[in-house]
Structure formats: structure tokens, C-alpha cells
Amino acid sequence: MDTMIGSRYDSLREETRSFFAANRAAAVPAGPGFGGDASEVRRRVVEWQQRLVDAGYAGREIPQRYGGAGHEPDPLANLVIEEEFQNAGISLGMENQGISMFVPTLLHFGREDQKQDLIRPTIRGELIWCQGYSEPGSGSDLASLRTSAVLDGDEYVINGQKIWTSGAREADMMFALIRTEADAGKHGGISYLVLSMDTPGLDVRPLMTMTGDASFNEVFFTDVRVPATNVIGRPGQGWEVGTYTLRFERNMLGRSNATENYLAGCVDILRETGLIDSPVYRDRLLKLEGRVQAMKYHQLRLLTDRLKQRDSGAGGLIVKLNNCQLNYDVCALAIDAMAERGVLRRGSKHVRDYGNWQRNYMYALGLIIGGGTAQIQKNIIGERGLGLPREPKPAAV
Amino acid sequence: MDFGLTQPQELLRDSIARFLAQGVGIDRVRRVMDSESGHDEAIHAELGDQGITGLLVDMDRGGSELGMQEAAIAAQEIGRAAAPVNFHSSCVLAPLLIAGADGGERRSGLLEGIAEGKTLVTPILDAPIGNGRVDGSVPYLPDAAWADAFLLEDEGSLHLLDAATPGIGVEPLQTVDQTRRVAEVTFSDIDLGAARNLGGNAANTRRAVYAAQIALAADALGAARKGLDIAVEYARERKQFDRIIGSFQAVKHICAEVLAEVEPVQSLLWHTADVWDGGSDEIEHFAPLLKAHATDVASHAVTLTTQVFGGIGFTHECDMHIFYKRAGYDRQMLGNPTALREQAAAAMYP
Numbered sequence: 001m002d003t004m005i006g007s008r009y010d011s012l013r014e015e016t017r018s019f020f021a022a023n024r025a026a027a028v029p030a031g032p033g034f035g036g037d038a039s040e041v042r043r044r045v046v047e048w049q050q051r052l053v054d055a056g057y058a059g060r061e062i063p064q065r066y067g068g069a070g071h072e073p074d075p076l077a078n079l080v081i082e083e084e085f086q087n088a089g090i091s092l093g094m095e096n097q098g099i100s101m102f103v104p105t106l107l108h109f110g111r112e113d114q115k116q117d118l119i120r121p122t123i124r125g126e127l128i129w130c131q132g133y134s135e136p137g138s139g140s141d142l143a144s145l146r147t148s149a150v151l152d153g154d155e156y157v158i159n160g161q162k163i164w165t166s167g168a169r170e171a172d173m174m175f176a177l178i179r180t181e182a183d184a185g186k187h188g189g190i191s192y193l194v195l196s197m198d199t200p201g202l203d204v205r206p207l208m209t210m211t212g213d214a215s216f217n218e219v220f221f222t223d224v225r226v227p228a229t230n231v232i233g234r235p236g237q238g239w240e241v242g243t244y245t246l247r248f249e250r251n252m253l254g255r256s257n258a259t260e261n262y263l264a265g266c267v268d269i270l271r272e273t274g275l276i277d278s279p280v281y282r283d284r285l286l287k288l289e290g291r292v293q294a295m296k297y298h299q300l301r302l303l304t305d306r307l308k309q310r311d312s313g314a315g316g317l318i319v320k321l322n323n324c325q326l327n328y329d330v331c332a333l334a335i336d337a338m339a340e341r342g343v344l345r346r347g348s349k350h351v352r353d354y355g356n357w358q359r360n361y362m363y364a365l366g367l368i369i370g371g372g373t374a375q376i377q378k379n380i381i382g383e384r385g386l387g388l389p390r391e392p393k394p395a396a397v
Numbered sequence: 398m399d400f401g402l403t404q405p406q407e408l409l410r411d412s413i414a415r416f417l418a419q420g421v422g423i424d425r426v427r428r429v430m431d432s433e434s435g436h437d438e439a440i441h442a443e444l445g446d447q448g449i450t451g452l453l454v455d456m457d458r459g460g461s462e463l464g465m466q467e468a469a470i471a472a473q474e475i476g477r478a479a480a481p482v483n484f485h486s487s488c489v490l491a492p493l494l495i496a497g498a499d500g501g502e503r504r505s506g507l508l509e510g511i512a513e514g515k516t517l518v519t520p521i522l523d524a525p526i527g528n529g530r531v532d533g534s535v536p537y538l539p540d541a542a543w544a545d546a547f548l549l550e551d552e553g554s555l556h557l558l559d560a561a562t563p564g565i566g567v568e569p570l571q572t573v574d575q576t577r578r579v580a581e582v583t584f585s586d587i588d589l590g591a592a593r594n595l596g597g598n599a600a601n602t603r604r605a606v607y608a609a610q611i612a613l614a615a616d617a618l619g620a621a622r623k624g625l626d627i628a629v630e631y632a633r634e635r636k637q638f639d640r641i642i643g644s645f646q647a648v649k650h651i652c653a654e655v656l657a658e659v660e661p662v663q664s665l666l667w668h669t670a671d672v673w674d675g676g677s678d679e680i681e682h683f684a685p686l687l688k689a690h691a692t693d694v695a696s697h698a699v700t701l702t703t704q705v706f707g708g709i710g711f712t713h714e715c716d717m718h719i720f721y722k723r724a725g726y727d728r729q730m731l732g733n734p735t736a737l738r739e740q741a742a743a744a745m746y747p
Contacts, residue, residue: 001406001466003664003671005398076398267746276746279739286738289745290665290690293683297668298661301400310401318657375646381656382649386629389644 003297009080016084019055026051028091031261032334035346035354049094049125057081058093059123062103067120075303086257089264097166098122098129101248102175109192109233109241118173118194130197132162132176132219133242139164140376143186143239147221148179149193151228156180156193158201158224164370168204168217171197177242180235190238192245195226211362212345249371259326262360263292265353266334275337284333291326295319314385321377324368331361400664402470409463410470416447417478423716429481430575430719436543437481445514449475450488453608455496458508464674465608469666472612476619476727479719481576483539485612485731487511491518491548493605498555500595507557516545518557522606524549525584531558532586539730541580542569549592553599556592563587574726576719604673607684610731611670614691617727618662621695621702624720625655628702648705655698662691682744685737692728699724 020027028034028048035041052058053067060078062068071077085092093099103122106115121127138145147160158178168174174195181189197204201224206214233241270276270285299319305312334357335342346355368374382388402410420443429437444450452468454460461467468489475484482488492511495504495518510516519541525533531549541547547565549556558565566583629652632643642648669687672680699721703710710717728734 001401001403001667001671002399003668004675271746282742282746283735283738285746286686286689286742287693289741290686290693290738291661293686294661294665294690297400297664300398301664301667304398304400308399308401314656315660318660321653321657322661375650378650378653378657379646381653382643385656386643386649386652388629388632388649388652389641391644391646392640 003300005076005080005083009077012077012080013084016057016081017088019057020084020088020090023051023055027088030085030089030091031258032265032353032356032360034091035356045091045094046125048091049123052093053124057085058099062107062119062123066107066115067123075307079300079303082257086260089261092257094125096128097131097175097249098127098173101131101245102129104248105175105192105241105245106232108244109237114194114232127173128167128171130165130168130171130174130217131245132165132174132178134164135161136163140373142177142242143190145177145179145190147176148182149191149226151180152225154228155225156228156230158193158195158221158226160221162219162221163207163216165204165217165219166215168197168219169206169214173197174219175232175245177238180231180238184236187239188236190242191235192232192238192241193226194230194232195224199224199226201225209362209366211359211366213359246371259292259323259330260296262327262330262334263288265357266330266337269334269337269352273337273339281333281337288326288330288333291322292330295322295326314381317377317381317385320371321374321381324364325374328361328364328368331357331364335361400667406467406470409467410474413447413449413471413474414477416443416449417474417480420447421478421480423479423719426479426481426576426719434542434569435481435572435575435578436540438543440480440482441487441517442514444482444488445512448512449484450514451492451508451512453489453496454492454508454512458496459512460492460508465611465670466667466674468608469611469615469670472615473619473622473666476616476723477623479576479620479623479723483577485609485616486520486539487517489612490520490605490609493608494520494548494550494555494597494602495557495595497601497605498595498597500555500593500597503593503595510545517543518546518548519544519582520548520550520605521582522550522602524551524556526551526556526589529589530586531556531584531589531592534581534583536570536581537579537730538582539577539579541582542567542578547582548595549589550597550602553597553602555595555597556589557595558584558587558589558592562591572726574722576723577726604680606731607680608673610684610688610737611666611673613727613730614662614669614688615666617692617695617724618659618666620720620723620727621655621659621698624699624702624717624724625652625659627716627720628652628655628705632705642705651701651705655701658694659698662694666691682741685732685744686741688732689734689737689741692724693734695724696728 026048028044056069059068060071061073064070103119135145149156149158176193177190178193179189180191201222203220205218207216208214209216275281302312302315344351345358383390448461449471451460452463456462472484495507519538521535544560546560547558564585564587567580569580572578632648635642665687669683672683703717703721706715706717709715
């Protein structure tokens, strides 16, 4: 067993460090210490994203004909790059539903023309996506969704409602699960459609969240007409395509890099406040350190299992549950260490790190719930991971 | 990089597991637990025959010259079987202290005896030594009631004292975990001229202690996983209110939480063992952090899995308490989680 990366990628490390040196001024910091005016933040993030794509650090394995760098898939090289960015405290680019979830799905299921049109602007941060999955009556039981489309000539006409749609107002496009075949059963009648957020008949209403941001929305569809060619995969294949996308959601929600950046930020606060010398705070910090390190190496184990095509057993099922809770607990320690300063929110005088700790503390709670609640995760772990029986269906009343 | 066991490591794990299941089944464990002494004369010899006592001993001394990864694999299986043996002390700490000392010929026969399972040495860290004499009492010493010799450590220097040396008194203490016993040893002003001076240094002692901490963490992980396995097995069979209890989310979620906590510890254990094998200074924070985290997780795991059994989980008849107590012993020995977190913090945030 060799749990180290070793020296094989030393030249890649050197190359990454030279890139940092040459692009120092444009680099977007990772972790809690970045924020401020929203449009300025967005401008810097997109500019940085494009430099990363041009240098082959973002979109690394996307074929060149779709705007990527076309590197051979090499998860260990990706890991080395992640490590270097993390050690330098620099962002490895945009992580959103378009880049992290839609693009890999499109690469797998999409037509050539769809890939040609959509991947390049998406990975360059020019085309922002939102995900139209959940509905008021279909949360954890997603396949019961009812937003439906009927074919009229060469167009689908969509009616219905989506909810919890993150970033719908900022998004240019949506990928959505829509019921296109009424008689094909619960899972069989769904198609995976993409549509422009400018399409007439779409109405986006913000849902203010507890963080104070309107990061969620309700999206209403009234006779929204979408070309029938906008289906990804086959009509009726939507459940398969959509659950493929969700795999990447669990990866995105459960990443440990962000956790490590925040833990490092937490240590900065403890140092600044002098609390690093308090045995009580040190104990809390080291408890988190143990969990963070365990999850870090757990994820490396899952990675090498994938590379060796080894079954990870229940190992993959626990990542989302653990990391979301861990992110929450790291923010909690930072806020406690701020004492009364911890009550401030974004925009206030004296607020630390643009209020990112307070925002992310609540946002992490949203992620504990979102993407399959912690309770649903525990059902999955118990049933698929441990072979415990499902809850019996209640008798009809 | 590969976090999987190599093929030889898999074979090692399987052969140890097979030996423990067949040779040291739970009935034998219970007989040792219920005995007055808590000692099974034959077990060390059997472990020696299997090559388990000599995993870390060099080949030319009769061992298999493997590393901490293999020792951790063995320790985890031993914890899983609740085998009545202080592996961390007699098979990790003792041979590593001796092997890393510069005692030359004075060590002769010692490592060979450990590898064969014929010699059992109890190390005593920070022994009460002064002016060339050892004088005082040391409690909580694993295997001390039946050890062949005591390995006295003082600021890195090692002195081996035969257990039959006049002036040594041994008083067994009663442990909660009856699979492993400790005793108090009293030295009545014994001249160290009676001991074999094996040399040694402080760095060697620290490294050996890190290894023993890793072994205790592995033992706790093995016990916690076994506890989860038997709790899940019970939850899949036991019926209440006409339902398999594992279908109740209250029970299912307990099991899921335990799995979610325990599973990542495996990877941290493997990595820490690898860091030890590689000889990096990072072991100064990894070993204490691992033992703190692993034994905390194990304590929480057995607390929850015991409850899956309901009332039967509180009985002597149910095996669960064996693993519950096993995790408790691993937690306390060679640094409890709170003390070890402080130690890791000192290394990480000086």
C-alpha cells in the first residue's frame, strides 16, 4: 500500500507554481477571504476561470474541440494540481452546476452539435446554468415530478413548476427533467431538456433563503416552447441522464478541498485572536482536524479504488453526509472564535472575511438538507451500504 | 498512490483472520475473560507460530521484517476478534524498542524469543530509575503478571530486567476489559547491574510509542467494526411490532451514522501507518491525531451499536460488551484522546 503521491508529478508541481508566479495579480483567493462587490467579484472570477482554462488547469480533460485542454484523464495529476492550488490558497476556478454537473453529463449523453455549442462557453464561465429538478410535490421522491411537455410539431410545450432552483436569475440556461410521456410509467416518461432562461413563458420568482440571499427560486412554466432537438439523450431517457448528473452533484457537495481551505481560515482566526493557545479551542480545532484528515484520506482511497476498478463498498455513500456536516462545524468554530463579532453579517462595519463565515455556516446547513437530506443519506447508507430493510409502505387508509 | 491492500497484505489479513476465527474464537476469549488470571499460556506461542508476534522483527532474528502497515492490519484483526493479547505492547512497542537500540550482542536471543512467541516482554516507559538503581511502583502495565522480562525505559535508555529478579513484586489489577489485563510492578531498590543495558535513545522510544499508538487505534477500529457488524446482523433479524427492527429509521440511522464515522478512519489509519513506515517527521502529529480520532470514533460507535440490541445488549451473554470494553481500553492506554489532541496540536501549531 502506498498512500503517498510521490515524486512522479514534481514537474507538474513546478509548472503550477510558475503559473501562480506569472498570474499572481489576477489569482482569485480560495477560502473565506474573498468577497465584496458582487459584479466585481463576478468579473474577477470569470477572468480567472478563463486563464485557468487557457492554461489547462480548468476543463483539463475536456477535448480541445470543445474548448478544453484535452489532457488524458489522470486523476492523480488532478489531485496534484488541487494540492498545489490549495497550498497556495488560490481558487481552482468556478465550480457550478454547469461546469461540474452538466458538462460531464453532456459529454456522456449529448449529440456532437450540442457538445460543440454548449461546452466551450460553459467551461469559460460565459454560460451559466441552473438545474430544474425539484418540484413542490417532488423533493426526495424526485421521480414523481409532474412538470410536463407535449410535442407540438417540432417543439415541446412545457407547463408546470420547479422549485429550489439555485441561481435561476443569474443563469443563462437550464437543464431540466420534464415529463414528456404521460403513459410511460414513473421513471420512463421523463426527458432531460435544456432551455434558455429567456424563453417566453418562463417566470422566475426568487425565494429568499435564510442566508439573506435569494439563491433559490421558483420557476414557473406557462406554455414554454422548446425545440424538440433540445433533449439530451433520447426522449424518455431522462431519469438515467438526470441521475447521472446527480452523481456529480454528490461529488461537488462533498468535496474536501473547500473544507480544508476553511479549516486553514479557522486556524488564522484562532491565531489572530490568540485563542490558538486556549486548550479548549485547541481541542475543538484538533477534533475537526481529525475528521478533516480522515475524510481527506477517505476520498483518496475512493479515488484509488476507482482507478483500480475496486469496489469501495459503502465508502462512497458517506461522503456527502460527512463533508456537509464537517463544513458546518468548521464554520461554527470560526464564528465562536469571533465572539461578539460573530453576530455581524455581510456589509457591516467590522465584519470579518466579508461575512463569508456566517453566510457559509447557514449555507452549509442548506447543503445538509439539499442534494438528498442527511436523513435520506442515512437511509441510503443503511439500506444500500448495510443491507438493512426498507421501511414498509404504510397500509392504505 | 494506492490505498488498497497489496496482495501479500490481503493474504496476511485473511490468514490472521482465519487463525483468529478458528484458533481464538469467542468461546476461548470468554474463557480467558472469566479466568482469574486473564492469561492463556498457549496463546503467545500460537501467535508466534503464525508469525504474528514477529511481524516487526528482522528476518535474521526470526521475524518477517514487515512494516507498520502489516502490524496495523494484524492489530485490527486482533481487535476484531477481541483476542486476549496486548499486541501493541508485546508485539509492537517491545520489539521496536529493542530493535532500535544499539545494544548489540546484549540483545542476543531477545528478538528471536519475541518472534517465536516464547518471550513476552513488558516495556515500562519512564521507569523510576536514578543513580543506577530502579526503585518504585509502576501501575497499569500490560501483561506484567506473566511477563518474562521488563524493559525499563528512561530518557531513551533501555534496561532489560528478568521478571524473576529478586526485589520485583507484581500485583494484578482488575480491568474493565477482561480480554487484556494490567498489573502494578514494584521494584524495591534494585541495582541495574542486574539488568542488561541495551543502549537506546529518545528518538527510538518516540518512534516505538507512535507505532504502539497506531496499533491501539487499529485495535479500536477492529472492535468498532465488529460491533457494527453484529449490531447490523441483529437489526436484520430481530422483530418488534411485527417489523424487522432495522427497518425502523431510528435504528437504521444509528447504524448508518456509525458506518459514516468508522469508514474514513480506515484510510487515516492506513495513511498514518504509511507515514510511520516512510520515516517522515509528520508522524509526530499523525500518530497522536489518529489515535485520538480513531478511539473517539470507536467509543461513539460502540455506545450506539450497543443500543441497537436493546436490553440484550446490556447483558454479559451478548458479545457486544466485549467490543464495547475493548474500545475503552484502547482509548485510555498510551494517551487518551484529549491528551493526544494536545500533543498533536503542539506538533501542528507550535
